[in-house]
Amino acid sequence: MRFGSVFAQIGGVEGGVVEGVSVEDGVVVVHARARGRCRSRCGVCGRRSPGYDQGAGRRCWRSLDLGVTRCSIEADASRVGCAEHGVVVGAVPWARHDAGHTRSFDGTVAWLATQTSKSAACTLMRTGWRTVGAIITRVVADGERVGPDRLDGLRRIGIDEISYRVGQRYLTVVVDHDTGRLVWASEGRDKKTVRRFFDLLGVERASRIEAVTSDLAAWITRQVDESCPNATRCIDPFHVVALATDALDVVRREIWNDLRRGGDKQGARFLKGARFCVWKNPENLTERQQVKLANLQKTNKRLYRAYLLKESLRAVFHADTPDNAIGLLDGWLAWARRCRIASFT
Numbered sequence: 297m298r299f300g301s302v303f304a305q306i307g308g309v310e311g312g313v314v315e316g317v318s319v320e321d322g323v324v325v326v327h328a329r330a331r332g333r334c335r336s337r338c339g340v341c342g343r344r345s346p347g348y349d350q351g352a353g354r355r356c357w358r359s360l361d362l363g364v365t366r367c368s369i370e371a372d373a374s375r376v377g378c379a380e381h382g383v384v385v386g387a388v389p390w391a392r393h394d395a396g397h398t399r400s401f402d403g404t405v406a407w408l409a410t411q412t413s414k415s416a417a418c419t420l421m422r423t424g425w426r427t428v429g430a431i432i433t434r435v436v437a438d439g440e441r442v443g444p445d446r447l448d449g450l451r452r453i454g455i456d457e458i459s460y461r462v463g464q465r466y467l468t469v470v471v472d473h474d475t476g477r478l479v480w481a482s483e484g485r486d487k488k489t490v491r492r493f494f495d496l497l498g499v500e501r502a503s504r505i506e507a508v509t510s511d512l513a514a515w516i517t518r519q520v521d522e523s524c525p526n527a528t529r530c531i532d533p534f535h536v537v538a539l540a541t542d543a544l545d546v547v548r549r550e551i552w553n554d555l556r557r558g559g560d561k562q563g564a565r566f567l568k569g570a571r572f573c574v575w576k577n578p579e580n581l582t583e584r585q586q587v588k589l590a591n592l593q594k595t596n597k598r599l600y601r602a603y604l605l606k607e608s609l610r611a612v613f614h615a616d617t618p619d620n621a622i623g624l625l626d627g628w629l630a631w632a633r634r635c636r637i638a639s640f641t
């Protein structure tokens with residue numbers, strides 16, 4: 297490999313030719329120009345355009361560090377005359393228009409921003425707070441321009457809320473279960489917010505939605521019923537199991553009250569201490585809690601039965617095939633119906 301192509305590779309000069317390398321004030325400067333096909337293109341739209349002039353001086357982009365040393369790419373600033381955008385500085389393949397950083401630098405910062413805090417990204421990349429914000433903005437804008445509409449082809453979606461700040465500030469978010477991607481988010485958590493998503497989606501695309509998962513909140517479910525006539529509404533596993541845990545707690549409190557009223561102080565105390573072992577998933581129980589649960593099985597059949605009901609419902613979501621899951625769920629429903637524990641029935 298020739299010297300120039302080695303530096304094109306490690307300096308992040310995608311689609312460019314390296315003309316020389318120098319070290320200036322402790323920064324490795326890679327002097328480059330766009331390669332054949334990439335030359336003489338409009339910086340805004342990328343269309344091939346006739347050259348206009350040499351522009352003013354040289355342009356400089358920060359690239360990813362080479363080990364511990366900073367690295368920049370430098371090239372001339374020649375301009376082109378685009379039929380649509382007029383006289384603009386020509387495109388370079390290694391950076392976005394009007395950006396002071398290379399695409400690989402942008403990509404690294406944008407990825408970091410999804411994985412760590414903004415200040416961690418600033419420190420690691422040795423760049424300013426504002427720069428990180430600007431990079432995220434242009435990477436996202438680019439992704440939206442290039443990719444197909446994120447709302448196209450949605451079949452199975454999930455709608456949920458997340459709090460984004462202390463003090464009851466909420467976002468409503470929509471995810472695509474088939475790709476695992478976030479496709480929409482907006483401030484607020486009410487029916488109006490959900491309707492805004494479906495307005496954007498449009499009647500045509502909404503009619504092709506097959507399944508929508510959410511919790512049981514009426515502000516979501518009512519709007520889904522109105523906007524997605526063909527969709528099956530699904531309660532996600534987390535919320536189903538939470539319902540069973542609530543039902544179990546009703547039973548525990550009933551029995552505890554009975555014991556107290558009957559003057560069985562010891563039994564009541566035992567039951568109070570047992571609350572964590574019936575709430576927790578069995579695989580997370582400590583040894584002491586396991587012993588407690590075994591005691592419970594002997595001394596309090598009703599509560600233990602409620603516990604088994606909760607656990608069997610949880611098992612539905614861990615079935616190895618959909619058929620097995622349906623079988624387990626049918627069995628569970630029949631059991632819950634005749635279990636004579638009101639909170640489960």
Ligand SMILES: [Zn+2]
Nearest residue numbers: 338341378381
């Ligand atoms: Zn143009």
